[in-house]
Amino acid sequence: MIKLNITNETSRLRAVVLGLANSNGPVPALEDAYDPKSAEHIKAGTYPKDEDMVKEMDAVFEVFKKYDVTVYRPDEIKDYNQIFSRDIAFVIEDKFIKANILEDRSKEIDALHHVIDQIDPSKIIEFPEEAHIEGGDVMPWGDYIFVGTYYGEDYPSFITARTNMKAVAHLQKLFPHKKVKSFNLRKSNTVAQDNALHLDCCFQPIGTGKAIIHKEGFLIEEEYEWLVNFFGKDNCFHITKEEMYNMNSNIFSISPEVIISERNFTRLNTWLRSQGFTVEEVPYAEIAKQEGLLRCTTMPLIRD
Template sequence: MHIHVDSETGRLTRVLMARMNDFVLHEPMNEVQQRYYAVDAPRPDRLKAQHQAFAAALAAAGVDIVWAEQRTDTLHQVFVRDIAVVILDTLVVCALRQPLRRNEPRALDGLLERLDAPVARVTEGFVEAGDVMVHGGCLYVGQSPRTDARALDWLRRRFGDRLAVTPLALAPPFIHLDVVFCPVGRDQAIVHAPAFAPEALALLRGRFRCLEVDRREQFGLATNVLSLSPEVVVSPAHQARVNGALRAMGLHVVEVAYDEVAKLGGALRCATCPLCREPVPAAAGQGTIP
């Protein structure tokens, strides 16, 4: 199986997802779960229905879905993004910090047997791929409670000769880069500005035309979208203002209901691990390093 990812927005042709058949509620692991689990806990039937509808939308768009192995010891498996990331031609198997999630990378075993590509396992520190983005010649790495300096150094040694490894420190309580920042289109991004220090925010504003979202929108996962191409983005239907702003920026927005899944603290990007994207032509002016 061929893999290659060098951007967040190149045309998506193959993606890894995980079914939710064995999902059960568990001890809350993030502020969104802490908010909802006590007063409006997500319903398994609605979770599965929304997740299946999202997968159907991807399949209808011509995306080849590879399903991770189902395991009864990985109850949070829906957020398959965190367990692995394709960086250029290499699949990186991540090291998850939360004990409840440590078994999740085992769901990759069947996929690894099919790959015709290098596989690198993180052997130092912790990193979850919600903190990792390849885009415009950069490898952006969120420095968060889930990804530490040792893993950043590992990524720099492994990929620093081909990509500009760019750490972005996150302020509490944000636990992943993709809940506060996501490139879209050719030179745009959705950003929650308060999550970043001034110098990091200046860097992002210098490289992208930023659509900034407020705390309410961020809490509802407005940044956690999935691009199908530089022209098309899939976004949660409940983010009406953001979706309108994306359309005003010239993007075609495919809306899917995902508010029930968002109660878990992740949305569309979290639930997908792109395995293959077509390169975006350099002439498109996409997010190159100044």
């Protein structure tokens, strides 16, 4: 049995699901793109190739091996994108929560049956149909659960809005002892620089009390200010629009001291090292073309 345990974003990682890039199928048609960044690369003819993305994920796999982390991979589904394992489910405490994901992606969870079969069935939770949620929007942090969402009435018109207020309310019901804090994120179906697809595209806690943050990702200034005050101004590393676009906040913590980051994030990686972090640099620029990075491709199951 897998004894799930996730109460924050950074405690020492023991077991994780890492996505798979072996057989993503042909380049999608432009009208089938799920986000503006993928659309950009489809148009430009620079959409990532499977073999390049496999190499990138192998590099992350090697880092996990180095730190003695148990890694689970999905079963391969031919011609199907299985890279972003964070979207399809997430763990809070000892509960495995299945995300309500875009219909086209519903097969992804079935490819994890060998993991799910090892989890106590009473700990597996499915959200009601009308409560939309994806793991990239959900961050447990001690007494809090931070959730990215979109408050607007026009929610249904954004393919980039993945978590709604019904899901936020449902999460509060499931974890009454936690403070569920929601953040209204900036969405754009057409301009990747203006789109915070998930909360982890514009914010992520690191270490024991620091954070990476992109101010413009938040639609409500007070909510952004709340986070800055919560972590303390000096503990926040602010990223630019360009860095947000390149996914600088979407790194991944193996422990409070060790972070996996993209090797091109020069400014961020320099700052992290100046703060005493060990930075394991990997190439992940091809995967980034689909508007996701290290946090998106990993789903932690057990942290100390």
